[in-house]
Amino acid sequence: MPIHEKSLIRPENIKTKENLIVEGIDVSGHWSTFIESRAVTDYNEELQEEIGALPGGEFIHRCWQCGSCTNACTVHAIEPRFNPRYWIYLIRMGYESELVRDKDIIWQCVSCNKCTYACPRDVVPEGVMKATAHWLELKGYTEKSPSTIFDEEFSRQIIARGKIEDTEVLHKFLHKTKQPLMQDWLVTIGRNIAMRLPVKWGLKMMWAQVFKPKTKDWAKSRKAIEDYIIEQDAHHRHALKLDAPKSKATAHQPKLHAAE
Numbered sequence: 001m002p003i004h005e006k007s008l009i010r011p012e013n014i015k016t017k018e019n020l021i022v023e024g025i026d027v028s029g030h031w032s033t034f035i036e037s038r039a040v041t042d043y044n045e046e047l048q049e050e051i052g053a054l055p056g057g058e059f060i061h062r063c064w065q066c067g068s069c070t071n072a073c074t075v076h077a078i079e080p081r082f083n084p085r086y087w088i089y090l091i092r093m094g095y096e097s098e099l100v101r102d103k104d105i106i107w108q109c110v111s112c113n114k115c116t117y118a119c120p121r122d123v124v125p126e127g128v129m130k131a132t133a134h135w136l137e138l139k140g141y142t143e144k145s146p147s148t149i150f151d152e153e154f155s156r157q158i159i160a161r162g163k164i165e166d167t168e169v170l171h172k173f174l175h176k177t178k179q180p181l182m183q184d185w186l187v188t189i190g191r192n193i194a195m196r197l198p199v200k201w202g203l204k205m206m207w208a209q210v211f212k213p214k215t216k217d218w219a220k221s222r223k224a225i226e227d228y229i230i231e232q233d234a235h236h237r238h239a240l241k242l243d244a245p246k247s248k249a250t251a252h253q254p255k256l257h258a259a260e
Contacts, residue, residue: 053236066085153176
């Protein structure tokens with residue numbers, strides 16, 4: 001399943017000689033443009049299996065490279081380098097080093113699911129993008145993305161109490177991503193809520209700040225979820241041949257995915 005797209009050629013691999021004469025004919029400039037050949041030396045035969053073992057990547061083997069996902073992609077429309085079809089191709093071919101070169105943009109998927117609706121093979125490309133971003137984190141190629149940090153804080157509250165407190169989620173997210181709490185958009189939202197929210201709802205929100213909302217008799221459910229997270233984390237690490245986390249606390253880094 002080869003791909004022949006000019007947009008996928010890395011700029012650094014396109015070479016042009018300013019002064020070149022071949023058999024007496026001047027082919028300087030763009031007439032002498034050629035693609036520099038190179039070799040991929042770290043071929044990973046198990047890359048597809050590794051991505052497929054993570055939540056969202058289960059159906060990557062169905063892809064037949066039609067390009068419907070990239071054509072429908074919201075992010076691709078404004079960032080041409082965001083190309084699900086190309087990354088799925090790299091994964092299935094085992095080109096790990098090529099995939100890692102795009103580590104800074106793969107996580108930008110906004111989960112609009114347009115690609116999933118357009119896919120004729122039920123590959124669930126949105127899930128594959130999430131699995132790939134997770135794979136990059138587990139392999140140590142990237143730091144946790146803001147979306148991952150938000151997912152973990154959201155999940156932490158759900159697991160601990162069975163409910164979330166909205167302002168706590170936002171506050172913890174901003175703190176962990178080192179963003180200022182007093183942002184213009186946040187101040188505007190807060191002001192509008194204060195002006196339009198009924199008094200009783202305002203009091204209810206203030207009460208929740210002190211007494212966090214909890215689900216009654218949640219202990220057994222919390223234990224079951226925690227055990228499941230540990231089990232899945234061990235499964236993912238085994239698939240990627242990674243060492244087990246050093247502590248139980250490390251294993252409790254929950255992630256929410258539509259496929260889970």
